[in-house]
Amino acid sequence: xxxxxARTRILDAAEELFAGGGYEATPTVVIAKLAKVPKELISxxxxxxxxxxxxxxNERTHVEEDDQVDAVPGDLAGTLARLSRALPLRxxxxxxxxxxxxxxxxGSVKERLGRLNGELxxxxxxxxxxxxxxxxxxxxxxxxxxxxxxxxxxxxxxxCQLTGHxxxxxAVAELIAHSLV
Numbered sequence: 001x002x003x004x005x006a007r008t009r010i011l012d013a014a015e016e017l018f019a020g021g022g023y024e025a026t027p028t029v030v031i032a033k034l035a036k037v038p039k040e041l042i043s044x045x046x047x048x049x050x051x052x053x054x055x056x057x058n059e060r061t062h063v064e065e066d067d068q069v070d071a072v073p074g075d076l077a078g079t080l081a082r083l084s085r086a087l088p089l090r091x092x093x094x095x096x097x098x099x100x101x102x103x104x105x106x107g108s109v110k111e112r113l114g115r116l117n118g119e120l121x122x123x124x125x126x127x128x129x130x131x132x133x134x135x136x137x138x139x140x141x142x143x144x145x146x147x148x149x150x151x152x153x154x155x156x157x158x159x160c161q162l163t164g165h166x167x168x169x170x171a172v173a174e175l176i177a178h179s180l181v
Contacts, residue, residue, distance in 0.1 A: 006035070006037050006041055006045075007045050009035040009036065009037060010031060010032075010035045010037060010041070010042055010045060010046070010052070011052070011055060011056055011059070011060070012035065013031045013032075013034035013035035014026070014031050014035075014052045014053070014056055015056055015060065015092070015094050015095060015098065016034065016094065017030060017031060017034060018053065018056070018094075018098045018101075018102070019093075019094035019095070019097045019098050019101075022101055022102075023049075023053050023098075023101075023102050023105075023106070024105075028042050028043075028049055028052075031052070050106070053098075053102065053106065053108075053109065054108050056095065056098065057095075057098070057099065057102075057108065057109050057112045058112065060090075060091065060092065060095050061090070061091040061095050061099060061112060061116060062090050062091075062116075063090070063116060063119040063120065063123075064090060068086075069083065069123070069126060069127045069130060070082040070083070070086070071127050071130035071131045072131060073130070073131060073132075073133050074131065074133060075131055076128065076131045076132060076173075076176070076177035076180055076181065077170075077173045077174045077176075077177035077178075078131075078173075079127050079128070079130070079131035079173075080124065080127065080128070080131075080149060080169075080172070080173035080176060080177065081169060081170045081173040081174075083123065083124060083127050083149075083173075084149075084153060084169035084170075084172070084173060085169070091116070093161075096154070096158060097158065097161070099112065099113045099116075100113070100155075100158050113154075116154060117150055117151065117154055118150075120149075120150035120153055120154060121143075121146045121147045121149075121150035121151075122146075123150075124145070124146035124147075124149040124150050125142055125143065125145075125146035128142050128145055128146055128180070129142060132180060141179075141180060142180070145176045145179060145180055148176060149172065149173070149176055152167060152169075152172050153169070156169075
């Protein structure tokens with residue numbers, strides 16, 4: 001068995017279990033059983049259970065380093081729609097559930113969620129600035145539009161789980177665009 005393989009299986013199992021029942025409700029022995037590793041091996045990689053959660057959040061949620069924006073001046077809705085399709089956020093639906101569930105009780109998770117949201121809002125603000133010629137929108141309105149767009153993109157998995165409906169990013173882009181013109 002490859003050593004890295006066991007660590008990956010531990011993180012895979014923890015992701016599934018934390019997303020399903022939550023961090024607090026998941027004992028390490030259950031993680032070990034699902035990962036098919038001895039319980040002691042978990043502590044070799046992660047001295048405390050919280051270290052498993054921190055590793056998951058840090059390693060399995062990120063915004064890719066691509067600042068390319070396909071912005072067309074005057075086409076706010078199209079610019080936001082293209083941004084949502086090329087969304088640089090990488091986090092599985094399970095990881096998004098973990099982020100939202102555990103942000104209230106774990107500072108490192110809350111901080112990570114804040115950074116992800118901030119980076120997406122920054123990119124949306126940048127794209128809107130390119131697409132909105134000159135003085136047609138003030139900074140405060142652009143900030144609100146970018147923050148709203150980022151929040152919807154991050155929260156869409158949770159909203160879908162709550163309502164059973166997918167959020168159409170094109171419809172969101174259209175709504176935000178109309179609010180700025």
